[in-house]
Amino acid sequence: MARLSTQGRFCAALLCAAFAGCAALLTGCASPGLPKPPSLALPVPASDLEASRERDMVTLHFTEPMRTMDKLAIKSPITVALCRQQDAGPCTEVARRAIPPASRKDTVITVTDALPPALTSGQPIVLAYRVTLYNEKGRAADPSNSAYTAGGAAPPSIAGLTVVPAASGALLRWQAEPGTDVIELERDRKPALVSRPAGAPAGASAAAKVPNSLMKPPAEPSQATLRTGSPDAGGTVDAAAHSGETYTYIAWRVRRITIVGHPVELRSAASAPVTVEMRDIFPPRTPQGLIAVPSSGSPGIDLSWELDTELDLAGYIVYRTETAASAAAPTRLNPAPIEPPAFHDSTAKPGVRYSYSVSAIDKTGNESPRSATVEESIE
Numbered sequence: 001m002a003r004l005s006t007q008g009r010f011c012a013a014l015l016c017a018a019f020a021g022c023a024a025l026l027t028g029c030a031s032p033g034l035p036k037p038p039s040l041a042l043p044v045p046a047s048d049l050e051a052s053r054e055r056d057m058v059t060l061h062f063t064e065p066m067r068t069m070d071k072l073a074i075k076s077p078i079t080v081a082l083c084r085q086q087d088a089g090p091c092t093e094v095a096r097r098a099i100p101p102a103s104r105k106d107t108v109i110t111v112t113d114a115l116p117p118a119l120t121s122g123q124p125i126v127l128a129y130r131v132t133l134y135n136e137k138g139r140a141a142d143p144s145n146s147a148y149t150a151g152g153a154a155p156p157s158i159a160g161l162t163v164v165p166a167a168s169g170a171l172l173r174w175q176a177e178p179g180t181d182v183i184e185l186e187r188d189r190k191p192a193l194v195s196r197p198a199g200a201p202a203g204a205s206a207a208a209k210v211p212n213s214l215m216k217p218p219a220e221p222s223q224a225t226l227r228t229g230s231p232d233a234g235g236t237v238d239a240a241a242h243s244g245e246t247y248t249y250i251a252w253r254v255r256r257i258t259i260v261g262h263p264v265e266l267r268s269a270a271s272a273p274v275t276v277e278m279r280d281i282f283p284p285r286t287p288q289g290l291i292a293v294p295s296s297g298s299p300g301i302d303l304s305w306e307l308d309t310e311l312d313l314a315g316y317i318v319y320r321t322e323t324a325a326s327a328a329a330p331t332r333l334n335p336a337p338i339e340p341p342a343f344h345d346s347t348a349k350p351g352v353r354y355s356y357s358v359s360a361i362d363k364t365g366n367e368s369p370r371s372a373t374v375e376e377s378i379e
Helices: 007-030
Strands: 050-054 059-064 078-086 091-099 108-114 127-136 147-151 162-166 169-173 182-190 223-228 235-237 245-258 262-267 274-277 292-296 301-304 311-321 342-345 352-362 374-376
Touching: 050 147, 059 127, 091 108, 108 147, 147 262, 162 274, 169 245, 182 235, 223 235, 292 374, 301 352, 311 342, 342 352
Parallel strands: 050 262
Antiparallel strands: 050 059, 059 108, 078 091, 078 127, 127 147, 162 169, 169 235, 182 223, 182 245, 245 262, 245 274, 292 301, 301 342, 311 352, 352 374
């Protein structure tokens, strides 16, 4: 075999190097994938639209989406378009406004529709609402779910709402109306003021004189909703209203109907608010079952009676009168209320007949009438 010249060997080396470089280049490059289409940035449609009607105003709520249909974060404002559909007609746009991007996943958007006079009188008709969410370029995916309410006349407003304290709670009254409407009451509680219990020294806390055996009223939320049944009775008692609290009440008349297969509510306008300070001016029940017997231990007379389980009870007061001086005013035997339903009269004198009675007193100083009297003496 003939030997290559120096120039030939150099050219061969260059050729090998070129082939090696091409092989490395081909080995290091990945195959290109299919090109992806650009994002249309369409907001995810609302799926939890709800509607409620109060008098001539329909209020709608839905959760604002945070991502687009292709799961990208929404960073630009969204335009909300609300449409209303009457019976089987077209869904006509009735409101439109821009909203900023949601800062958290539970952001709730509220949109309102003031019904025209033609939809606030006469017989009920079904109304369907949908919202469409547009991006900054005016593009949108599908509309939301449909939310239903009714057109037609709303229930009359509640007139003459009043509230006063009662022994069983807050007594509410209003002007009754015939029909099957229910009454809905919203109660708002202001923070309670801590007051000094009856008989406690100045500066003592309200808890200082509460017997350990008595339960405290259960904690209650600052706001609550109450509903009465039908027919309208013209009043109710809020038994959860506690003494020492201040409450404000607002009431609506609510009509529940089913129209074209959709259960809806029609609500009246809200009543004027009424406020009550639940001052306790009601005494406990009069003690029952008082008995008196000579003491079998230390000298004196033992008294006992039935236990009162009222939550605000502070205790009992025992009174005594000498039978021979029955016209005299009864004498109070215990300066401070006693908690147990029993008392030992160690000051009773032998040979003197006494007449006893007992009253109950609550933490605000309201005292019940005295019980029936019993007589006893010791030899």
